[in-house]
Amino acid sequence: MNNKVTELLELDRKYVWHPFTQMRDYEDRYHVPIIRAEGMKLYDAYGNYYYDTISSWWCKVLGHNVKDIQNAMIEQMRNYEHIMFAGFTHEPAIKLAQKLIEITPRGLEHVFYSDNGSTSVEVALKIAVQYWANKGRKDKDRFVFLENGYHGDTLGAMSVSGTSQFFEPYNSLLFDSFMIPSPYCYRCKYDKAEGDCNYECLAPLRDILETNHDKIAAIIIEPLVQAAGGMIVYPVEYLDTLMKIVKQYDVLIIFDEIATGFGRTGKLFASEYLDESPDILCVSKALTNGTLPLAATIVTDEIYYAFYDDYLKGKTFFHGHTFTANAIACSAAIKTIELIEKRRLVEKLPQKLRVMNEYIEQYKDFEFVGDIRNIGTIVAFELVKNKKTKERFKKTKRISWQISLSSLNYHIILRPLGDVLYFNLPLCIEISEIKEIFSIFEKYASKEIRNICNGNC
Numbered sequence: 001m002n003n004k005v006t007e008l009l010e011l012d013r014k015y016v017w018h019p020f021t022q023m024r025d026y027e028d029r030y031h032v033p034i035i036r037a038e039g040m041k042l043y044d045a046y047g048n049y050y051y052d053t054i055s056s057w058w059c060k061v062l063g064h065n066v067k068d069i070q071n072a073m074i075e076q077m078r079n080y081e082h083i084m085f086a087g088f089t090h091e092p093a094i095k096l097a098q099k100l101i102e103i104t105p106r107g108l109e110h111v112f113y114s115d116n117g118s119t120s121v122e123v124a125l126k127i128a129v130q131y132w133a134n135k136g137r138k139d140k141d142r143f144v145f146l147e148n149g150y151h152g153d154t155l156g157a158m159s160v161s162g163t164s165q166f167f168e169p170y171n172s173l174l175f176d177s178f179m180i181p182s183p184y185c186y187r188c189k190y191d192k193a194e195g196d197c198n199y200e201c202l203a204p205l206r207d208i209l210e211t212n213h214d215k216i217a218a219i220i221i222e223p224l225v226q227a228a229g230g231m232i233v234y235p236v237e238y239l240d241t242l243m244k245i246v247k248q249y250d251v252l253i254i255f256d257e258i259a260t261g262f263g264r265t266g267k268l269f270a271s272e273y274l275d276e277s278p279d280i281l282c283v284s285k286a287l288t289n290g291t292l293p294l295a296a297t298i299v300t301d302e303i304y305y306a307f308y309d310d311y312l313k314g315k316t317f318f319h320g321h322t323f324t325a326n327a328i329a330c331s332a333a334i335k336t337i338e339l340i341e342k343r344r345l346v347e348k349l350p351q352k353l354r355v356m357n358e359y360i361e362q363y364k365d366f367e368f369v370g371d372i373r374n375i376g377t378i379v380a381f382e383l384v385k386n387k388k389t390k391e392r393f394k395k396t397k398r399i400s401w402q403i404s405l406s407s408l409n410y411h412i413i414l415r416p417l418g419d420v421l422y423f424n425l426p427l428c429i430e431i432s433e434i435k436e437i438f439s440i441f442e443k444y445a446s447k448e449i450r451n452i453c454n455g456n457c
């Protein structure tokens with residue numbers, strides 16, 4: 001190994017604390033040192049390449065190193081990079097807001113910027129609570145959320161996330177919220193078969209709203225896919241029904257489209273599958289094609305004007321981040337959206353997805369695949385010890401860790417969520433790349449996954 005690379009990696013080991021990582025796992029190995037990225041591929045310092053099959057945490061809808069986006073950023077940088085966003089404004093932020101209003105669901109009219117997914121959720125929660133307070137209903141400060149839902153790692157976002165396995169040490173800091181069951185059809189708590197139920201899992205929502213609607217500000221949902229909770233894809237009809245129930249009460253609906261936005265589900269936004277629009281929408285991740293952190297929380301007129309009054313009435317939204325509406329990030333976002341539209345990437349998806357689905361079908365009978373979930377460019381395989389009983393693997397087996405490491409030897413990046421192995425492919429993927437990636441996966445699955453699941457690794 002090149003000495004310079006090793007030196008650098010020693011410094012990484014000494015000084016850097018990586019996210020979601022037990023650093024001790026790297027006592028006898030290094031993180032993969034990436035030196036270049038192009039399209040769907042990452043290249044490391046040892047001359048290996050990897051297909052970025054999870055789009056670098058679901059951001060890179062257009063792939064890596066997109067010159068048009070870089071040029072837009074450079075052009076912006078030559079003018080100004082960042083301007084404080086209270087008392088001042090700028091064209092990239094204005095133009096982006098106008099575009100976001102044009103492309104997001106009807107009824108959403110005003111954009112509040114922040115700088116990552118979690119902060120956009122914090123903004124949504126605070127807006128929801130203050131909306132009701134500004135209308136004289138200070139008691140409405142609780143939230144409803146879904147089991148297996150995930151909305152970020154900040155304290156507010158954790159309080160409305162149903163992925164408690166990540167949050168245990170902080171439980172005492174989190175505020176009380178109402179949790180309803182996840183539409184996790186594969187492991188239905190009501191023992192119903194998928195597509196053959198009356199959404200019995202929504203009964204607790206009806207009860208909670210009936211008894212507590214006076215206390216509840218909003219419900220927060222990841223539409224159609226509970227992403228970090230295990231890529232749990234669920235029916236449109238479930239969400240339509242849920243929204244109809246919620247709309248009978250004075251309770252706002254927050255959609256977290258941080259993971260599903262910008263084409264992931266086969267439409268530009270998952271909201272487009274639904275009859276009704278949310279009151280608040282959060283977007284981030286692919287907004288800038290993962291070039292710079294940026295997020296937006298988008299609200300209706302009704303919400304915006306609940307804050308719009310004489311200053312001394314105390315209705316101002318006192319929230320902001322230093323990097324709110326960073327001009328380079330906004331320019332990157334404008335170009336990202338322009339390219340998605342110009343290249344007709346969402347319109348071209350069905351043809352690509354047909355090819356992908358042919359490969360996915362083959363895994364139905366695979367020994368350790370309990371469930372296959374798929375929407376748009378997301379494909380997830382839930383691995384189980386026993387297909388009949390759906391028994392899970394013991395945690396001590398660390399399936400996820402083993403797959404993360406071994407998939408790299410096959411030039412693909414798989415970072416399973418628990419025992420759920422997934423692909424989150426970019427919209428720009430070519431049919432030839434789909435064929436190559438899934439052919440590799442076929443070899444990988446039949447050898448390595450079988451070995452790992454059998455306990456031979």
Ligand code: PMP
Pocket residue numbers: 116117118119121150151152153222227228256257258259260284285
């Ligand atoms: N909401 C959802 C649905 C997410 O998937 C994520 C990130 N995985 C977040 C919120 C948090 O975003 P960030 O990591 O940018 O804080």
